[in-house]
């Protein structure tokens with residue numbers, strides 16, 4: 001392979017060796033060769049991280065063939081899966097056993113290994129990231145040894161392995177706590193940004209999985225209240241007319257026209273505000289829907305984009321968002337949506353950005369219409385990073401950020417412990433790439 005690109009085509013690498021091992025033995029012999037040459041390696045899932053986190057110019061190992069669900073234990077509601085299994089596969093298979101993932105992010109083309117390595121999250125103040133549901137991790141160490149780790153064996157080590165950024169070894173399989181299958185009832189409506197800030201707790205606590213999409217440069221946004229309900233028969237039959245309408249509304253206007261508008265805005269930045277306003281109006285139409293949970297957890301993230309996301313302590317969210325809005329008086333081309341989500345304080349992963357504190361996640365994107373590279377978002381992203389850092393924010397591990405080791409030591413109470421454990425597994429820093437070398 002000459003080049004490997006991430007999903008957004010914002011980062012790429014030219015691995016000297018790219019491997020897709022199909023068995024434990026082939027993976028082990030690959031590691032034996034790598035150990036001799038002391039090459040740097042990274043493991044890749046789906047390559048969805050909008051950063052260079054998973055990139056390597058030396059050895060890149062894809063786990064795409066480690067994609068089996070090994071066991072579904074309906075009684076204990078636990079599953080055991082290989083790390084390359086797709087969230088999409090779990091969403092299709094688990095409901096056949098009356099089970100489902102308790103939380104998930106906005107897209108399903110991600111691997112289990114990838115999501116637990118970066119503490120991928122959804123929204124819900126009573127729920128943690130996917131890492132918080134891990135019950136064991138089977139790891140192949142750099143010397144080829146294979147071992148299953150769980151909390152009971154070594155608490156500190158396990159709290160490292162549940163969100164380890166691929167720095168301890170190769171995750172072969174994961175045991176995960178899952179939920180009884182649930183459906184959700186969606187109440188979606190237009191909600192002014194200031195009204196959200198004035199009543200934030202009543203929103204994030206009044207439904208199970210509340211999220212808010214803000215249309216920057218406007219006072220508009222859309223509230224999504226998602227409430228868990230029991231599974232029920234649902235008809236997905238649609239008339240020809242409603243299929244044509246859906247294509248017109250979501251594909252033509254929602255996607256293609258939007259991409260074209262943002263393309264024009266690269267040359268005429270003053271267009272961004274009217275574009276955001278137009279889509280706020282369109283998306284703000286009230287909707288009520290019932291569906292299987294994954295169908296409402298996942299949503300269309302439109303097209304390729306730069307992304308920056310921070311986890312801010314919940315009690316600082318209003319101040320942070322207010323300051324963010326003020327910064328838009330200077331930075332005038334911020335794309336919609338700014339996504340605002342919530343999660344509970346976690347204790348199972350030392351490096352989860354929600355470790356030890358209830359969290360408000362703030363995600364900003366800058367589209368790359370038709371794949372165009374640009375840097376128009378840089379000024380705003382830098383202001384965003386500064387504001388979040390000032391509010392004790394921690395960056396999402398999968399996304400771009402400018403922080404260094406000294407920042408993380410301040411932000412994570414167990415940073416040094418994680419670092420010590422990591423070095424026990426990787427004395428020669430073979431699992432540390434350019435993206436991580438400023439951190440570890």
Ligand SMILES: Cc1cc2nc3c(=O)[nH]c(=O)nc-3n(C[C@H](O)[C@H](O)[C@H](O)COP(=O)(O)OP(=O)(O)OC[C@H]3O[C@@H](n4cnc5c(N)ncnc54)[C@H](O)[C@@H]3O)c2cc1C
Pocket residue numbers: 007008042043044045046047048049050053054063083084104105106107109110111112113114115117118119120121122165166167169170171172301398
């Ligand atoms: C459109 C889009 C929407 C997104 N939505 C959300 C969201 O709603 N919430 C959220 O939190 N995040 C979100 N993300 C980020 C995404 O969840 C993470 O980037 C996730 O890690 C990607 O999974 P992946 O399988 O592509 O992993 P990759 O990007 O391939 O890898 C991520 C990390 O996992 C490591 N890794 C992967 N597999 C293994 C393994 N077997 N052993 C050891 N290490 C491994 C890699 O080395 C790397 O460090 C989104 C990203 C995109 C592009």
